[in-house]
Amino acid sequence: MxxxxxxxxxxxxxxxxxxxxxxxxxxxxMALLGPSGSGKTTLLRCxxxxxHADSGDIRLDGVDAAALRAKDRRVGFVFQHYALFRxxxxxxxxxxGLKVRKGKDRPPxxxxxxxxxxxxxxVQLAGLAGRYPSQLSGGQRQRVALARALAVExxxxxxxxPFGALDAQVRKDLRRWLRRLHDDMGLTSVFxxxxxxxxxxxxxxxxxxxxxxxEQIGSPAEIYDxxxxxxxxxxxxxxxxxxxxxxxxxxxxxxWSFAARGVPDGPGVAFVRPHDVEVGPADGAAMAATLxxxxxxxPTVRLELSLPDQTPFEAELGREAFSRLDVSPGHxxxxxxxxVAAFPTQG
Amino acid sequence: MARRIATGDxxxxxxxxxxxxxxxxxxxxxxxxxxxxxxxxxxxxxxxxVALSGEDSRAAIRLTLIVAAIAxxxxxxxxxxASWAVAKYDFxxxxxxxxxxxxxxxxxxVISGLVWVLLFGAQGLLGPWLQAHDLKVVFAIPGIVLAxxxxxxxxxxxxxxxxxxxxxxxxxxxxxxxxxxxxxTFWSVTLPNVKxxxxxGVLLCNARAMGEFGAVSVVSGHIRGLTNTMxxxxxxxxxxYDFVGAFAVASLLALLxxxxxxxxxxxxxxxxxxxxxxxxx
Numbered sequence: 001m002x003x004x005x006x007x008x009x010x011x012x013x014x015x016x017x018x019x020x021x022x023x024x025x026x027x028x029x030m031a032l033l034g035p036s037g038s039g040k041t042t043l044l045r046c047x048x049x050x051x052h053a054d055s056g057d058i059r060l061d062g063v064d065a066a067a068l069r070a071k072d073r074r075v076g077f078v079f080q081h082y083a084l085f086r087x088x089x090x091x092x093x094x095x096x097g098l099k100v101r102k103g104k105d106r107p108p109x110x111x112x113x114x115x116x117x118x119x120x121x122x123v124q125l126a127g128l129a130g131r132y133p134s135q136l137s138g139g140q141r142q143r144v145a146l147a148r149a150l151a152v153e154x155x156x157x158x159x160x161x162p163f164g165a166l167d168a169q170v171r172k173d174l175r176r177w178l179r180r181l182h183d184d185m186g187l188t189s190v191f192x193x194x195x196x197x198x199x200x201x202x203x204x205x206x207x208x209x210x211x212x213x214x215e216q217i218g219s220p221a222e223i224y225d226x227x228x229x230x231x232x233x234x235x236x237x238x239x240x241x242x243x244x245x246x247x248x249x250x251x252x253x254x255x256w257s258f259a260a261r262g263v264p265d266g267p268g269v270a271f272v273r274p275h276d277v278e279v280g281p282a283d284g285a286a287m288a289a290t291l292x293x294x295x296x297x298x299p300t301v302r303l304e305l306s307l308p309d310q311t312p313f314e315a316e317l318g319r320e321a322f323s324r325l326d327v328s329p330g331h332x333x334x335x336x337x338x339x340v341a342a343f344p345t346q347g
Numbered sequence: 348m349a350r351r352i353a354t355g356d357x358x359x360x361x362x363x364x365x366x367x368x369x370x371x372x373x374x375x376x377x378x379x380x381x382x383x384x385x386x387x388x389x390x391x392x393x394x395x396x397v398a399l400s401g402e403d404s405r406a407a408i409r410l411t412l413i414v415a416a417i418a419x420x421x422x423x424x425x426x427x428x429a430s431w432a433v434a435k436y437d438f439x440x441x442x443x444x445x446x447x448x449x450x451x452x453x454x455x456x457v458i459s460g461l462v463w464v465l466l467f468g469a470q471g472l473l474g475p476w477l478q479a480h481d482l483k484v485v486f487a488i489p490g491i492v493l494a495x496x497x498x499x500x501x502x503x504x505x506x507x508x509x510x511x512x513x514x515x516x517x518x519x520x521x522x523x524x525x526x527x528x529x530x531x532t533f534w535s536v537t538l539p540n541v542k543x544x545x546x547x548g549v550l551l552c553n554a555r556a557m558g559e560f561g562a563v564s565v566v567s568g569h570i571r572g573l574t575n576t577m578x579x580x581x582x583x584x585x586x587x588y589d590f591v592g593a594f595a596v597a598s599l600l601a602l603l604x605x606x607x608x609x610x611x612x613x614x615x616x617x618x619x620x621x622x623x624x625x626x627x628x
Contacts, residue, residue, distance in 0.1 A: 086518070
């Protein structure tokens with residue numbers, strides 16, 4: 001088990017990590033999700049021992065990591081741009097972590113070769129052992145980097161934006177493959193991403209970070225269904241933001257009211273996702289709106305609407321529902337939000 | 348007729364440009380080289396060999412080799428340290444260091460020699476102390492080495508800094524996380540990645556170390572058989588109207604330049620795949 005407690009890291013006046021605590025459970029795949037500058041990569045580098053926190057503790061299986069140098073942590077790290085040794089073949093890259101061991105920890109040459117062979121098979125690159133990194137595609141380099149990190153049998157595998165530099169199709173395939181590999185090998189892994197879809201699809205636990213702080217930790221479903229803050233809600237997908245007024249657990253926006261349990265009286269913000277709103281005829285619905293544009297996106301239609309006070313509002317519905325509705329730009333429609341998330345206004 | 352392309356100039360213009368370039372090369376590079384060789388062998392190979400095997404010539408060649416053998420390794424070490432520091436760390440005064448490395452290029456060689464005289468000469472800052480301890484720096488080998496090191500120290504660093512900066516520190520970090528120590532990382536990751544740049548740097552540094560005239564001339568004292576390097580020896584012989592002798596030694600220096608160029612081109616050609624691979628990556 002890996003635990004991080006009250007980690008603080010400053011770069012000059014900038015606080016990259018601001019009192020961060022979390023636990024990576026054994027055998028789980030954890031995502032650090034956040035925009036750039038949120039501190040997620042710094043946290044990953046602190047875990048690897050490549051950066052050092054100003055204060056706070058990291059414990060690797062109960063051992064204080066501060067006592068271990070990067071080279072003794074037995075942590076696998078996959079760099080965003082792979083950082084393969086350019087002058088070494090694929091096989092030499094993968095075997096590097098074993099070859100640099102000293103004394104009796106260093107396996108004999110034939111055993112290293114055998115393990116390298118097994119790893120290359122595992123990452124489906126058995127035929128490319130003699131190639132140089134520059135002769136490989138992005139996806140192949142990624143897998144070499146992974147094999148190299150796994151060669152040292154790490155207690156923790158860290159991946160920095162593992163799919164960031166790949167094109168969309170390769171990224172999807174690799175994602176599924178990595179998930180399977182993680183489960184098959186019983187790894188404990190942490191990866192950094194700014195792509196919420198990637199985090200929600202791949203991870204057992206998602207840590208949402210913002211400005212060096214943890215906003216929320218939870219399973220993908222928890223995070224998505226019960227976001228703890230306006231930031232999390234907005235970061236996990238498109239959302240319409242409505243400034244509202246809350247009184248005794250009921251929020252009001254225009255003439256429409258909704259449940260806002262647990263939100264103190266006063267100004268608040270309400271979020272509605274585009275697909276969580278029903279669009280119907282203008283009469284009798286909760287909110288009146290005017291259709292500005294309708295954009296067909298494959299099986300769905302995105303409606304760009306404006307509310308009576310000119311606030312823009314976005315809704316998404318199926319092609320069929322849209323043709324049943326039978327409206328064109330300039331027409332009035334009625335909106336009925338199915339789910340609303342309300343938060344007190346901050347600051 | 349050649350295929351017409353948008354940037355193609357009319358044929359006469361093209362020929363004019365090529366002629367000018369080649370003519371310039373012939374007049375300023377090939378002609379002097381041929382002249383040096385022609386003069387050196389003007390009285391036959393025998394006279395050339397006698398001129399080279401004279402005691403003073405041999406002493407000059409030996410001294411040049413010694414100076415290069417000290418200055419080049421020193422500047423390799425300095426170049427590696429400086430480029431490593433500049434490329435892999437952030438520290439205050441970094442840009443100052445980078446500009447200072449260029450100083451020997453921008454300062455007159457006379458100054459490069461004179462600073463050592465001012466420091467270590469009899470009237471210099473440390474002169475009396477050196478004299479009291481019977482140590483000779485100026486007008487002796489240490490002075491020549493110092494002047495040569497000063498003049499040649501940018502070569503290796505200038506080759507390596509852009510290379511290392513471009514490569515960043517990712518690979519070193521990867522090696523460290525995989526369990527390699529600092530020395531191991533340097534030997535098996537950093538050094539192989541910069542070896543071609545390092546080699547060019549060494550070749551250029553060596554060529555300059557052997558060929559330096561100005562700075563060395565100031566500190567040498569021109570003592571025959573003792574503090575004369577090859578370039579200085581050429582001048583002395585020439586001033587004594589010993590043209591065969593002067594050009595014989597000069598032909599060796601010219602040969603050095605040709606060999607350096609050939610070695611550089613040969614290495615580039617021989618390892619072109621590897622060089623292309625490490626740039627593309």
